[in-house]
Amino acid sequence: MNKASLLNDRMEKYAHSDTTVLYNDLGISRNGLRLEQLEEMKKKYGDNNIVSRKSDTIWFRLRRAFINPFTIILFVLAIVSFVTDIWRTNNFNKNVTTVIIIIVMILVSGTVRFIQEIRAKHAYDQLDRLVHTHVNVKRDGVIIKVPAEDLVVGDLIYLSAGDRVPADMRLTNTRDLFVSQSAITGESGILEKNSRQHKYTEQMAFSQYENLVFMGTTVISGKGEGVVLAVGKETLYGNFIQPNALTSNSFEKGANSIAWVLLRFMAVLVPIVFIISGITKGNWMESFLFALSVAVGLTPEMLPMVITTCLAKGSISMSKKQTIIKNINAMQVFGSMDVLCMDKTGTLTNVAIVLEYYMDILGNESNEVLRFAYLNSLYHSGVKNPIDNAILKCRNMPGKNEYYEDLARQYHKADEIPFDYSRKYVSTLIADDNGNHQLVMKGDVGAVFSRCAFVEYQGTVQPISEDGRSSVAAVVDEMLGDGMKVIAVARKDLDNQKTLSLPDESNMILMGYLAFFDAPKKSAAQSIAKLKNLQVKTKILTGDHQQIALSICSRIGIASEKILTGADINGLSDLELQLAVEKTDVFAELTPSQKVRIVTALRDNGHTVGFLGDGMNDIPAICEADVGISVDTAVDAAKDVADVILLQKDLNVLEEGILEGRKTFTNMSKYIKITASSNFGNILSIVCASAFLPFLPIAAIQILLLNLLYDILCIVLPWDHVDQEVFSSSREWSGKMLGRFMRFFGPISSIFDVITFLFLYFVLCPTLTGGLLFTQLTDPAMKFRYIALFQTGWFLESMWTQVLIIHMLRTKKIPFLQSRPSAPVMLITVIGILLFTGLTFTPMVDVLGLTVLPPWYFGFLLVVVASYMLLTTVLKRIYIAKYDELI
Numbered sequence: 001m002n003k004a005s006l007l008n009d010r011m012e013k014y015a016h017s018d019t020t021v022l023y024n025d026l027g028i029s030r031n032g033l034r035l036e037q038l039e040e041m042k043k044k045y046g047d048n049n050i051v052s053r054k055s056d057t058i059w060f061r062l063r064r065a066f067i068n069p070f071t072i073i074l075f076v077l078a079i080v081s082f083v084t085d086i087w088r089t090n091n092f093n094k095n096v097t098t099v100i101i102i103i104v105m106i107l108v109s110g111t112v113r114f115i116q117e118i119r120a121k122h123a124y125d126q127l128d129r130l131v132h133t134h135v136n137v138k139r140d141g142v143i144i145k146v147p148a149e150d151l152v153v154g155d156l157i158y159l160s161a162g163d164r165v166p167a168d169m170r171l172t173n174t175r176d177l178f179v180s181q182s183a184i185t186g187e188s189g190i191l192e193k194n195s196r197q198h199k200y201t202e203q204m205a206f207s208q209y210e211n212l213v214f215m216g217t218t219v220i221s222g223k224g225e226g227v228v229l230a231v232g233k234e235t236l237y238g239n240f241i242q243p244n245a246l247t248s249n250s251f252e253k254g255a256n257s258i259a260w261v262l263l264r265f266m267a268v269l270v271p272i273v274f275i276i277s278g279i280t281k282g283n284w285m286e287s288f289l290f291a292l293s294v295a296v297g298l299t300p301e302m303l304p305m306v307i308t309t310c311l312a313k314g315s316i317s318m319s320k321k322q323t324i325i326k327n328i329n330a331m332q333v334f335g336s337m338d339v340l341c342m343d344k345t346g347t348l349t350n351v352a353i354v355l356e357y358y359m360d361i362l363g364n365e366s367n368e369v370l371r372f373a374y375l376n377s378l379y380h381s382g383v384k385n386p387i388d389n390a391i392l393k394c395r396n397m398p399g400k401n402e403y404y405e406d407l408a409r410q411y412h413k414a415d416e417i418p419f420d421y422s423r424k425y426v427s428t429l430i431a432d433d434n435g436n437h438q439l440v441m442k443g444d445v446g447a448v449f450s451r452c453a454f455v456e457y458q459g460t461v462q463p464i465s466e467d468g469r470s471s472v473a474a475v476v477d478e479m480l481g482d483g484m485k486v487i488a489v490a491r492k493d494l495d496n497q498k499t500l501s502l503p504d505e506s507n508m509i510l511m512g513y514l515a516f517f518d519a520p521k522k523s524a525a526q527s528i529a530k531l532k533n534l535q536v537k538t539k540i541l542t543g544d545h546q547q548i549a550l551s552i553c554s555r556i557g558i559a560s561e562k563i564l565t566g567a568d569i570n571g572l573s574d575l576e577l578q579l580a581v582e583k584t585d586v587f588a589e590l591t592p593s594q595k596v597r598i599v600t601a602l603r604d605n606g607h608t609v610g611f612l613g614d615g616m617n618d619i620p621a622i623c624e625a626d627v628g629i630s631v632d633t634a635v636d637a638a639k640d641v642a643d644v645i646l647l648q649k650d651l652n653v654l655e656e657g658i659l660e661g662r663k664t665f666t667n668m669s670k671y672i673k674i675t676a677s678s679n680f681g682n683i684l685s686i687v688c689a690s691a692f693l694p695f696l697p698i699a700a701i702q703i704l705l706l707n708l709l710y711d712i713l714c715i716v717l718p719w720d721h722v723d724q725e726v727f728s729s730s731r732e733w734s735g736k737m738l739g740r741f742m743r744f745f746g747p748i749s750s751i752f753d754v755i756t757f758l759f760l761y762f763v764l765c766p767t768l769t770g771g772l773l774f775t776q777l778t779d780p781a782m783k784f785r786y787i788a789l790f791q792t793g794w795f796l797e798s799m800w801t802q803v804l805i806i807h808m809l810r811t812k813k814i815p816f817l818q819s820r821p822s823a824p825v826m827l828i829t830v831i832g833i834l835l836f837t838g839l840t841f842t843p844m845v846d847v848l849g850l851t852v853l854p855p856w857y858f859g860f861l862l863v864v865v866a867s868y869m870l871l872t873t874v875l876k877r878i879y880i881a882k883y884d885e886l887i
C-alpha cells in the first residue's frame, strides 16, 4: 500500500487549511485544550497508545492469576472429587482431603501468581517513570510536562531539538525547525518544516508536507509548536508498525510455544493413560480422576509466573546496578550480545571535553576565533553536544562573564543551517546592530576547509595558496597527533542578506581552529578487558578523526592495528564489509548511516550486536542493533529508541548489566528445561506403569501433593545462584535445545522409576503381605495394603528424584559440593524432602492413601537416588562434552 494513503484524513485536511480553521473546528484556543475537554477528546479520538493496555487493571491480573487452564483442571478435579468422595458417599467413608488439597493448590498458585504480577507491574511502573518521555504541552494556558501517552487530539505541543515527535501534528509556528524523518521514510536527509498553509497539489507523499510532523520522527534543531491531529494507532507510525512486534517478544513467544508443546503432548498422552488404566483396572471413574491429575501434574502451570518473576527480578536488580531495561525482551538479547559497538565520548573518554586552544590558522592564540565560535554555538538551535558545551563554558572563565553577555547583546541570530553529522558542520547567520550579517561556520576541519576559498591571518584575508594549505595541515596534524579534537571556524560577510541557504556556504574565509582535550578514561581498558572475559567483543565506532581515535586507543592500551574510516567503508561492497568488520575493531570518521552499515554487517555475520551511543548521530544505529543502549544523559530521542538505558555512561555498569541479564536468562531456561524433561520422564513412567500394573501406580491426590511441592520449589528458582562459567559466555535461546535436553534427560528418571516399580511389586509388597503377588491375593484388606505400600514407595522415590534433579541439572558442576544453590532453594528442598518423607510416618498417611514403610525401604531408596544422581552426573558430562552447554 502506498504509505501516503495511510495519512490520517484530519492531517491531510488541515495541512491545506489555515490554522485558524483548525482551531475553530477542534474548538480549541491558543491556550491549548481546556482541562474539561481532555476526556471528551480522548473518547472521541482515542489515546496515544500503540499497544492497548488492557493488561494494566488489577481485575485483569486477578483473572489471569486464577482463571487459566491449570486452575480449571483443578476445579474440575475438585468437583469430581466432591461428588465421589463426599456427596455420594455414606457418612463413614466421607473424605474431604482431596478437595481441601486441591483448593489449597488453587489458592497458593493463584495468589503467588497474583502477587508476582502486581510486584512485576509495580517494578515496571517505577522504571517506566524513569525512562518515559515527557512532552511540553499547553493546557488551559499553562505549559506543563505530560507523558507522551497522555496526549490527546487537540493538544498544543512544543517541540525542540533532540525531541522525538510524540504524535502526528499540524505545525502552527516554527523557528528553524529541522526534522529527520528517517524513522518512517527510511531516508536519512534532514528537512526543514514550517507552519504555512499548503497549496493544493496532486498526490503528494506525506513526507513532502512541510507543515506536518509525524510520530517517531526526530527534531534535529530549531523549535516548533503544533496541534496534535492523530494519536496512537491512527498515526502514520502506529499504522504501519506491526502491533504484535510491540506486544509479544520473541522470548515470551518461545516460552509460550514450549507451554503449548507440553500441553499438546499432554493432550495425546493423558487420554492414553486414561484408556489404558481404564481397561486394565476396570474402574473408569478412578482412571478418569487419575488421568486428570496426571494432566495437572504435567501442566507447566508455573511457567508464566516463573518467567514474569525472573524478568521482574532481573530488571529490579539491574536497575540497582544502574541499568534500566526498557523493553523486557531486551533482557534476554542483552545477555546474548556478543559484539558491542560503542562511540568514543563518554565510554573511552570522559563525557565532558575541555576547550584547550583557540588559534588562528598558524597556531597562535586568537580571541577572534573563539568569539565567532562562541556565537555559533550560542545561536544554533540544535542539540548542544560536548563540543558546544565546552565552547559555551568559556563564559564561566573568571571575569569573562560580562564580556560574553555583551557579545550576545551585540549580535543576534538571523538564521541557521543546522548541524548535520553527514555534513559535519553547522552554520549560523548573525547580525550586528548595523544590520551587517555574517555567516559563521564551525565543524570538521576537512569539511569546513573544502568550503573555504580564503584564509584570514592577522586581519588580512588572502586566497588559499598551495603553500598555505600545507602549513594549515601541519598545525592540525600536530594537534591531532596529541590526541586533541580539532574543529575549524570559518566566516563570510553576507551584508544585509537575512536568510541562509546551502549555496551561501561556499567561498568562506578560514579563521582558525579550536582544539579540545578529550581525556581518556582510566577505567576504560579494564572495562574492555572485563567485557572480553564475558566474551563480548568491543568495537569503536566514532565520527571523530581517525588520528584521535588511534591516539586515544593507544593511550588506553587497546590494540588497534587496523582502523577503517568512513571513506574506506564507502569503497567496500556489503560482502567485503562483512569480512572487514570481523578483522577491525576501530572505525573512525563515520557518518550515522555508516554506523548503521557496520552494525548491519555484523548482524549479517550472525552476531548479536549491541550499540551504545548517546548522540543524535547514534540513533539510527541504536535502532538497527539487536539491543540499543543509551545513557541517561543522552538526548531524549536516543533514549526513546534504546532498549536499555544506563544511568551512568560507564562500561563497568554495562558489564554488571550483562551479567544480570545472563543470570535472569539462565534461571528462566533452568526452569523450562528441567520442568520439561522431568515431566517427560514422569509421563513415560506413568504410561509404562498403567499398562503393566493391575492398579494405579500413584493416587490422584498424591500426584497433586508432589506437584504442589515442585511448584513451591519453582517459585524460589528465580532467586537461585548461577555459576560463574555459565554467564561468562553469551547465550541464545532456541526450542531445538529444549527438545534435545528433554529427550536426553527425561528418560533417565524413567529407568529408575521402572527399577523402583519392579522392586516394589516383586520384593517389597509381597514381603509385607505374606509372600504373594498382587494377582495371587484374595483378601481385599491385603490388596489394599499392597497398593498403599506400592504407592507410598513410588511417591517417595518420585519426590526425591524430582526435587534432586533440579539440583543435578541446575549446574554443570557437582551439585552441593562445587555449586551451591541459593539459600531459599536449598531451604525449600530440605524442608520439602523432610516434610514429605516425615509425612509417611504420621497419621496423615491414611487420608492420603499412603502407609508406613519399613526402614529397609529407605536403604533401597538411598541406593536408587544415589545411582540416579551418579548416572545423571556421568550423562551430564557426556551431554556437555557433546553440545558444550547444559542449561
Ligand SMILES: Nc1ncnc2c1ncn2[C@@H]1O[C@H](COP(=O)(O)OP(=O)(O)OP(=O)(O)O)[C@@H](O)[C@H]1O
Pocket: 342, 343, 344, 345, 385, 387, 388, 419, 421, 424, 425, 426, 442, 443, 444, 445, 486, 487, 541, 542, 543, 544, 545, 615, 617
Ligand atoms: N557541535 C558541533 N559543531 C561543529 N562541529 C561538530 C559539532 N559536533 C561535532 N562536530 C564535528 O563532527 C565530527 C563528528 O562528531 P563527534 O566527534 O561528536 O562524532 P561521534 O561519532 O559522536 O564521536 P564520539 O565517538 O566521540 O561520540 C566531529 O569531529 C566534529 O568535527
Ligand SMILES: [Mg+2]
Pocket: 343, 344, 345, 614, 615
Ligand atoms: Mg557521540
